Amino acid sequence: MSSPDKVFEALASTARRRILAYLSEGPLTAGVVADRFEMSQPAVSKHLSILEAADLIWKKREGQFVKYGMKADNLGSTLAKFMQEVCPPSRTLKAERCAESDPD
Amino acid sequence: MSSPDKVFEALASTARRRILAYLSEGPLTAGVVADRFEMSQPAVSKHLSILEAADLIWKKREGQFVKYGMKADNLGSTLAKFMQEVCPPSRTLKAERCAESDPD
DNA sequence: AAGATATATAACTAATAAGTTAAAAGGTGA
DNA sequence: TCACCTTTTAACTTATTAGTTATATATCTT
Numbered sequence: 001m002s003s004p005d006k007v008f009e010a011l012a013s014t015a016r017r018r019i020l021a022y023l024s025e026g027p028l029t030a031g032v033v034a035d036r037f038e039m040s041q042p043a044v045s046k047h048l049s050i051l052e053a054a055d056l057i058w059k060k061r062e063g064q065f066v067k068y069g070m071k072a073d074n075l076g077s078t079l080a081k082f083m084q085e086v087c088p089p090s091r092t093l094k095a096e097r098c099a100e101s102d103p104d
Numbered sequence: 105m106s107s108p109d110k111v112f113e114a115l116a117s118t119a120r121r122r123i124l125a126y127l128s129e130g131p132l133t134a135g136v137v138a139d140r141f142e143m144s145q146p147a148v149s150k151h152l153s154i155l156e157a158a159d160l161i162w163k164k165r166e167g168q169f170v171k172y173g174m175k176a177d178n179l180g181s182t183l184a185k186f187m188q189e190v191c192p193p194s195r196t197l198k199a200e201r202c203a204e205s206d207p208d
Numbered sequence: 209a210a211g212a213t214a215t216a217t218a219a220c221t222a223a224t225a226a227g228t229t230a231a232a233a234g235g236t237g238a
Numbered sequence: 239t240c241a242c243c244t245t246t247t248a249a250c251t252t253a254t255t256a257g258t259t260a261t262a263t264a265t266c267t268t
Contacts, residue, residue, distance in 0.1 A: 005118055012116030013256080014109055017186070024190045030215060043257055045216055064214050064265040072191050079183050082121070086128045087176050117226085134245060147227055149246060168235040168244050 007078040010054035015039065016047050020070065023057060027069030111182045114158035119143065120151050124174065127161055131173030 010016055015037065022028070022036060034044040048068055051057045055074045060067050114120055119141065126132070126140060138148040152172055155161045159178045164171045 008112075008115050008118075008121065011112050011186075014112075015256085017108075017112065017190075021189050031213095034215090039256095040258065041214090042216075042218095042259085046256080049216085061215095061264085066215060070190070075190065076187065079187065082115075083180065083183065085125050086121075086174070086179065119226085135243095138245090143226095144228065145244090146229085146246075150226080153246085165234085165245095170245060 004078050004082065006054040007056065007074065008082075010050050010056055013047065013050075016051055019044070019047055020051060020056060020075075023068060023070045024072075027067050029062075029065040029067050031065070033068065108182050108186065110158040111160065111178065112186075114154050114160055117151065117154075120155055123148070123151055124155060124160060124179075127172060127174045128176075131171050133166075133169040133171050135169070137172065 011020075019033060019037065022033065030045060030048060031041070033048065034041040037044055048057065048059070052059055052068075056071055057068050058071050060069075115124075123137060123141065126137065134149060134152060135145070137152065138145040141148055152161065152163070156163050156172075160175055161172050162175050164173075
């Protein structure tokens, strides 16, 4: 179970969004991810654990390595649910509510 | 022009997401928004200005009041673009990449 | 068991964020 | 102009975040 709060908090960081995008190309070990970013290894490790806490990625030990990979489901459903809260179809249908509203 | 960074930063706050959802029901004055939330009026004002900086809402002075309203476009396009970065259709097509990736 | 490598945690610092109250700015109307 | 109302800005406090280096833990290899 993951809260939307944790997801949005995780996405708030540009570094984490970039890590996520990088992982979306395929699973990688923590070390490979760390090498790709100009940040200390512990910093990347912390970002990874925040992404994991938000249930946006999975983690699996493989010998002395730890492999991480993306979990698209939770990202998609959280963002979709939020979009719906903020711009529900019922409202979209009647009088293009979500497109309108700009007085300029 | 609004940066994705500002949008994600704006959405990182639960309070701001709730304000946004509230505004999505229709434009309201700052005071009405402030009344709805258990927070001082200046605090709400600050949240509103962050949402505005992210181009998620518009603002219009009406006499001594200031009316705010949602701007759905930027929210939708920013989230859509991000989803695409993190789970591009090309990859989705070949081998259900974005659904897979979970080793459990 | 020892040494090397991979990753995570601890302890710390500096910057940022979110809230507060008090004061300023903008607008109304007698 | 003066009193009043709405909203924003300023100044400040406290908590959180993002990074650092140093250390601990886990695993592999010999």
